[in-house]
Amino acid sequence: MEKDMIQSLLRLIGVYKIYEKWLSKVIERGEIPAHIAIIMDGNRRWALKRGLEPWLGHRAGAKKVEEVIRWCLKLGVKVVTLFVLSTENFRRDERELKELFSILREKLEEYLKGDLLHKNRIRIKVLGRKDLLPGELREALEKLEEITKGYDNLxxxxxxxxxxxxxxxDAARSLAKDVLSGKVKIEEIDEELISRYLYTADLPIQDPDMIIRT
Incomplete structure (x- = not known):
């Protein structure tokens, strides 16, 4: 059975590549979104449906990230936001979280050692409360942010x-501190000012044009 699956996959690879090229040409005919947000959902359900451990679904999903990044580079997308792990996900089983953190760290190490980010001048930015993450994972994320902070292609x-x-x-707290210190006057507060205190404040395009939930 395993042999049959491998043969089927090999046959499908060629078809998939052809479909990918065709789909890319179709997309390029329309308006390309500048900022795409992808909610990486369904990995856990995918695994459980197949009788697998939840973290194997996360691993399968992680393999797709680089492929998505390459698609965005080819199409000329400027900003990609990947919703990887929410604060609510911290309520999940301890073993699953441990495995997920391990998978994330492995992928980050791959990016640190590879040339994808440098060759394509890709800047990595973390949105979220890094203080909630394990030390090694947090350090890897901060290192990626540091070594790519000068890039601006994607x-x-x-x-x-x-x-x-x-x-x-977090935005409200930062804004409140600036009001108390006199840096900001209450009458100056509007939507534009508040947007400067969000995690995405330093991005060229803050709001996504397209949101995809997997």
Whole structure:
């Protein structure tokens, strides 16, 4: 059975490549979104449906990330936001979280050692509360941010330990501090000013044009 599966996969590879090229040409005919946000959901369900451990679904999903990045580079997308791990996900089973953190660290190490980011001038930015993450994972993320901070061809945001309410809370706290210190006057507060306190403040395009939930 395993042999048959391998043969089937080999046959499908050629078909998939042809389909990928055709799809790319179709997409290029229309307007290309400048900022795409991808909610990486369904990995766990995919694994459980196949009788696999949840983290094997996360591993399968992680393999697709580089492929997505290359698609975006080819199409000329400027910003990609990947919603990897929400603050709510921290409620999951301890073993699953441990495996997920391990998978993330492995992929980050691959990017650190590879040339994808440097060759294509890809900047990595973390959106979320990094203090909630294990030390080794946090260090790898910070290192990626540091070595790519001067790149501007493609901006890839990794939303890890991210929550919408957490972002609003952090923005409100920072804004409140500036009001108390006199840097900002209350009458100056509007939507544009608040946007400067969000995690995406330094991006060329803050709001996504397209949101994809996998």
């Amino acid at each position: 901006f890839v945001n990794l939303a890890i330990a991210y929550g919408g309410r957490a972002e609003i809370t």
